[in-house]
Amino acid sequence: MTEQNMIKETDSPQDLAATVAQVRTEVSALHAYLVTYKLVVWTAGNVSARVPGQELMVIKPSGIEYDQLAPELMIVTDLHGVPVDGVDSAHWGNPDLAPSSDTDAHAYVYRHMPDVHGVVHTHSPYATAWAALDEPVPCVLTMMADEFGGDIPIGPFALIGDDSIGRGIVETLRESKSPAVLMKNHGPFTIGPSAKAAVKAAVMVEEVAKTVHIARQIGTPIPIDAEHVARLNDRYMNVYGQ
Numbered sequence: 001m002t003e004q005n006m007i008k009e010t011d012s013p014q015d016l017a018a019t020v021a022q023v024r025t026e027v028s029a030l031h032a033y034l035v036t037y038k039l040v041v042w043t044a045g046n047v048s049a050r051v052p053g054q055e056l057m058v059i060k061p062s063g064i065e066y067d068q069l070a071p072e073l074m075i076v077t078d079l080h081g082v083p084v085d086g087v088d089s090a091h092w093g094n095p096d097l098a099p100s101s102d103t104d105a106h107a108y109v110y111r112h113m114p115d116v117h118g119v120v121h122t123h124s125p126y127a128t129a130w131a132a133l134d135e136p137v138p139c140v141l142t143m144m145a146d147e148f149g150g151d152i153p154i155g156p157f158a159l160i161g162d163d164s165i166g167r168g169i170v171e172t173l174r175e176s177k178s179p180a181v182l183m184k185n186h187g188p189f190t191i192g193p194s195a196k197a198a199v200k201a202a203v204m205v206e207e208v209a210k211t212v213h214i215a216r217q218i219g220t221p222i223p224i225d226a227e228h229v230a231r232l233n234d235r236y237m238n239v240y241g242q
C-alpha cells in the first residue's frame with residue numbers, strides 16, 4: 001500500500017469503520033434499483049459513493065452479479081481508484097475481487113467535483129441509443145427541465161481503462177446543470193449529492209430518453225423555451241417535495 005492510499009488519521013478508527021460500513025451497505029443496496037428499473041443487463045452497471053470527509057470511495061466489485069452483491073464485497077478505494085485495506089472489519093478483499101472496471105472514471109469525478117457524493121453508470125437502452133447517435137436528448141418535457149435543467153448532454157468518446165472517461169464526464173457536466181451525461185458510443189453516467197440522487201438521475205435519464213424517442217416516432221417534439229426551463233428547474237430544486 002502506498003502512503004497516498006493510507007487512511008487519514010483524523011477520525012477515530014471506530015468512527016471511520018462505522019461510516020465505511022454504512023456506505024458499504026448503501027452502495028450494495030442501491031444496485032437493486034438498477035435491476036428494478038431495468039437499467040442494466042448481466043453486470044453492466046455500477047454505483048459508487050464517496051466516504052464523507054475522507055479521500056475514499058466505495059464501489060462494487062467488477063463482474064459480480066447483482067443478486068450476489070453484499071456490503072462486505074464492496075470495495076473501498078482511494079480517490080485514484082486504488083483499493084485500500086484495513087478501513088473496517090469487513091476486509092475489502094477477498095484479494096480475488098477487483099473493483100469495477102469503471103473505478104477510475106468514478107474516482108476522477110470525486111477528485112474533481114467535491115460536491116459529488118455519488119456516481120452511477122449504466123447502459124440503459126434508450127439513453128445508450130442516444131449516446132450511440134452522438135445526440136443530446138433535447139429538453140422537450142417539464143420532467144427534463146425539472147431534473148436536468150436543460151438538454152441531457154453528450155460527452156466525448158473515451159476508451160475504457162484510464163482517466164479519459166472521468167475527464168469527459170467532468171468537462172461536460174461542469175458546463176451543464178444536468179446530473180447526467182451520455183458518453184458518446186458508451187452510455188449514461190450520472191452524478192449526485194448522494195449516491196441515491198445519482199441513482200435517481202440514472203432512472204430519470206432512461207425514462208425521458210424513452211419518452212422523447214417515442215415522441216420522435218409520432219412527430220416533432222417541441223423544445224421548452226429557456227426561460228421556462230429555468231423556472232421549472234428552480235421550482236423543482238427549491239420548492240418541490242418535503
Ligand SMILES: O=C(CO)[C@@H](O)[C@H](O)COP(=O)(O)O
Binds near residue numbers: 045062099100102160
Ligand atoms: O462499460 C463497461 C465495460 O464495457 C462497464 O460499465 C461494465 O459493463 C460494468 O462493469 P463492472 O462494474 O462489473 O466492472
